[in-house]
Amino acid sequence: MEYCAPETLAEVCAALSNADGPVRVLAGGTDLLARFASGMPRPSMLVDIKKLAPARVIRQLPDGSFEIGAACPGIHIRADKLLGKYWPGLSEAMDLIGSVQIQGRATLGGNLCNASPAADAVPALIAARAHCRIVSVAGQREVPVEEVIISPGRTCLRQDEFIVSFILPARASRSADAYLRMTPRTEMDIAIAGVAVNLTLDDSGVITDSHVALGAVGPVPVFAVAASRILLGSSLDEEVLQRFRRQVSVMCRPISDKRSTAEYRTDVTAVLAARAARIAYDRAAADIAS
Numbered sequence: 594m595e596y597c598a599p600e601t602l603a604e605v606c607a608a609l610s611n612a613d614g615p616v617r618v619l620a621g622g623t624d625l626l627a628r629f630a631s632g633m634p635r636p637s638m639l640v641d642i643k644k645l646a647p648a649r650v651i652r653q654l655p656d657g658s659f660e661i662g663a664a665c666p667g668i669h670i671r672a673d674k675l676l677g678k679y680w681p682g683l684s685e686a687m688d689l690i691g692s693v694q695i696q697g698r699a700t701l702g703g704n705l706c707n708a709s710p711a712a713d714a715v716p717a718l719i720a721a722r723a724h725c726r727i728v729s730v731a732g733q734r735e736v737p738v739e740e741v742i743i744s745p746g747r748t749c750l751r752q753d754e755f756i757v758s759f760i761l762p763a764r765a766s767r768s769a770d771a772y773l774r775m776t777p778r779t780e781m782d783i784a785i786a787g788v789a790v791n792l793t794l795d796d797s798g799v800i801t802d803s804h805v806a807l808g809a810v811g812p813v814p815v816f817a818v819a820a821s822r823i824l825l826g827s828s829l830d831e832e833v834l835q836r837f838r839r840q841v842s843v844m845c846r847p848i849s850d851k852r853s854t855a856e857y858r859t860d861v862t863a864v865l866a867a868r869a870a871r872i873a874y875d876r877a878a879a880d881i882a883s
């Protein structure tokens with residue numbers, strides 16, 4: 594394999610489009626190198642994007658939205674206090690990935706582009722209504738995160754494209770997110786269920802906006818729109834939570850494997866969804882109290 598580590602957008606785009614044979618983006622390498630080790634065919638060219646400054650930024654833009662570079666490692670994302678204040682659910686999702694050592698390498702872009710149904714940061718990005726900025730020699734396009742993964746291990750990106758950054762929309766006041774997951778072991782395991790909930794309340798505590806995403810219960814992460822709608826207009830009373838749990842269960846299409854049965858995944862997802870909704874609600878309501 595040939596390797597290059599360009600430092601400008603134009604150089605990354607040129608390296609991806611001029612390669613003679615198969616080419617792959619390399620970010621933290623925590624998925625890619627493990628796949629090479631287990632027999633995945635190697636490309637003729639690896640394009641390392643970690644030296645690309647626009648892919649390493651975490652910044653709040655003047656309109657209140659956040660831009661997070663696709664090559665930002667988890668350790669930088671969870672250490673960013675301003676981002677954690679606005680998007681605690683995304684911070685806690687990144688904080689759950691692997692270990693401190695893995696988080697020193699593992700990036701947000703790699704978590705999405707590995708296209709695992711169980712990736713922890715992806716439900717949090719979907720619930721946040723994040724878009725990714727996809728760049729190539731042909732120009733730039735913005736795609737909602739939920740449209741990127743098309744099947745396990747496959748994304749909508751062409752070989753000459755890469756994600757430079759993610760845009761999280763400006764936050765309304767009284768809004769917050771939360772992410773919870775379940776793993777069979779307490780450390781270094783992959784989620785058998787993951788749920789992200791992102792809520793906005795009015796000043797009397799009624800939910801006016803709601804987005805829910807589920808991980809590890811289908812071939813791709815699930816943007817659970819029908820479940821999100823159940824929370825609208827409520828203050829998360831028990832009757833609404835029960836209907837919400839039932840709808841989440843209906844939206845789960847998990848497999849049974851060595852980590853869990855499909856039935857257990859479905860039950861746990863519904864329980865986590867109700868808990869994550871409660872956490873997001875209480876975080877958003879704290880805004881009313883303060």
Ligand SMILES: Cc1cc2nc3c(=O)[nH]c(=O)nc-3n(C[C@H](O)[C@H](O)[C@H](O)COP(=O)(O)OP(=O)(O)OC[C@H]3O[C@@H](n4cnc5c(N)ncnc54)[C@H](O)[C@@H]3O)c2cc1C
Pocket residue numbers: 617618619620621622623624625626627642663664689690691692695698699700701702703704705706707711712713714750754755756757781782783784
């Ligand atoms: C021990 C261990 C524990 C782990 N635990 C977890 C866990 O708890 N939760 C979890 O979700 N994951 C976990 N993972 C998986 C992995 O760490 C994450 O998915 C990580 O976020 C991948 O990021 P990366 O930068 O290392 O990606 P890489 O390995 O560099 O890349 C992954 C894939 O994405 C592509 N890619 C990367 N960046 C871009 C980009 N910007 N544009 C286009 N394509 C791109 C690469 O070409 C490759 O196909 C674990 C891995 C290990 C080894």
